[in-house]
Amino acid sequence: MAINDGPRAIADVSVGTILATVTIAVPPERVFRALTADDQIPLWWGSDELYRTTKHTADVRPGGAWRSEGKGVDGREFHVQGEYLKVEPPHLLVLTWKAPWDGDNVTTVTYTLEAVEAGTRLTLRHEGFGAREGACRDHGFGWERVLGWLATFLSDGVGSKPQRVFHCRLIPPRPDFAFTLTDAEKALMKQHSDYLRGKLGEGGVILFGPVADPAGPWGLGIVRANDEAAVRALTDADPTVRSGLGFRYEILPMMTAVM
Incomplete structure (x- = not known):
């Protein structure tokens, strides 16, 4: 199966909101698991050229905490964390996002998964940046990369590697x-x-x-x-x-x- 619609992200710095989309040729259930499972996120979130997520822990329920840890190509360690606000598998996931590189400001990420003929249309909305235009713009670039990694991971190109x-x-x-x-x-x-x-x-x-x-x-x-x-x-x-x-x-x- 192929990726039908590549990742796109638009950062509207005037309102502090990012909107990103990608279509992936797998069912919503598979995409939802890749976005939430502790043993999945370290497999795809990152690249050798930028950084790698090395550990992810999540209590996937409303009020449950999540945390991702990783290491950049320069060897520096990082983390990002938050709390789940809504969990409605396999179509909706809403969580808070708190990252040190954004001054530990709390923003909100919403994943919406829609079953389409080609597989799953994933729409991401990241809001709450306020007047922090630089942070909003940088996260927009980041989300386009992240959705690309996710789509590649879930496509047959990665799945066909010898195990x-x-x-x-x-x-x-x-x-x-x-x-x-x-x-x-x-x-x-x-x-x-x-x-x-x-x-x-x-x-x-x-x-x-x-x-x-x-x-x-x-x-x-x-x-x-x-x-x-x-x-x-x-x-x-x-x-x-x-x-x-x-x-x-x-x-x-x-x-x-x-x-």
Whole structure:
């Protein structure tokens, strides 16, 4: 599938508002996930020539917080964050936007996704810049690039890259973890299972489950992805890793895989 209508952005500095559009030849559900999922945004938001988003966390519900972190080509780290105001998948997403490079002023971004014959027409409205004409203009240039990255990521050109298979080992915080679970840890492991079960349906995770190692059980995941960065984005979003309790993943590429 091809991109039917390239990204365009117009910054109206007189009212402090940006309007941007792009048409992408995939369904709204796929576009919505690419805009919200922790393991998706680091895969496409950025380029080697400018910057890369390295981590994204989001509680995708009204009132939920989101935050993206990354690193520029000059090595400088950055972040941007906000809060979801409206979440109506797969057609509407409204969030606040607070960036240090804009003086931590709070603006509002609205994504509207419309199903069209060619796939999805995505319309973005970024407002609240007020009299900050330079910031409005710069963000307009930025959004045109961002929507271009998104469209390229979701097109068949990127999706057709040869994928590799990775062995992922989830190491628990203590060797006897599987036998000494607290109630809170049992609830966390259910979240972990639900998270990976959802990834099974998307095709990235091939299988997962506990391994009965005599030295202490650990979790096994077999993942298909373009590169290790994509796998790392997936594992970093695992509720066990995000819990801060000491879980960690070891990721190794498989030399060959027969399936």
